[in-house]
Amino acid sequence: MTVTPEQLRDLASRAEALTAEVRALCVGAQNGTPEPGHLTTARQAAEWLARGAADLELAAEDLARLQTPPCAFRWGVCPEHGNTLSSKAGVSECRVCRRTWTYNRLDQPCGEPVTWRVIDRAGTETQMCDGHVLGARAAAGGATFARLDAPIGQP
Numbered sequence: 339m340t341v342t343p344e345q346l347r348d349l350a351s352r353a354e355a356l357t358a359e360v361r362a363l364c365v366g367a368q369n370g371t372p373e374p375g376h377l378t379t380a381r382q383a384a385e386w387l388a389r390g391a392a393d394l395e396l397a398a399e400d401l402a403r404l405q406t407p408p409c410a411f412r413w414g415v416c417p418e419h420g421n422t423l424s425s426k427a428g429v430s431e432c433r434v435c436r437r438t439w440t441y442n443r444l445d446q447p448c449g450e451p452v453t454w455r456v457i458d459r460a461g462t463e464t465q466m467c468d469g470h471v472l473g474a475r476a477a478a479g480g481a482t483f484a485r486l487d488a489p490i491g492q493p
């Protein structure tokens with residue numbers, strides 16, 4: 339059986355829902371101090387469930403990263419600013435953030451993690467990284483942009 343990030347995210351959201359239910363139960367049942375033992379135990383269980391949910395989300399992210407091939411553009415960009423690099427003497431620098439790379443990044447395949455799906459007007463889909471999507475946004479009129487790793491509960 340192959341595990342998918344969607345399965346892990348689904349389990350994470352169920353664990354989150356369960357956490358919220360247990361917490362609500364504890365709050366609802368709590369009247370007076372000291373807290374009865376069974377409520378303390380249940381409250382601790384809620385903490386474990388919350389940690390479990392967070393871990394499952396991490397696992398989903400890890401898996402999604404593993405499954406996504408890197409950005410296939412044949413030149414590098416600044417991961418934050420896009421086509422803002424200039425190279426001289428084997429060093430590339432972003433004109434915006436002044437970050438430097440000690441190799442000619444413009445001559446290297448991108449290889450950054452793919453985070454966006456871009457569908458142009460003709461219906462051709464290209465997957466690309468944060469940096470390359472900036473250039474694509476500037477160039478492509480009428481294209482559709484969708485984040486690959488939209489958080490749980492968002493389209």
Ligand SMILES: [Zn+2]
Pocket residue numbers: 416417418419420422432433434435436437
């Ligand atoms: Zn930059």
Ligand SMILES: [Zn+2]
Pocket residue numbers: 409410411415448449450466467468469470
């Ligand atoms: Zn890229």
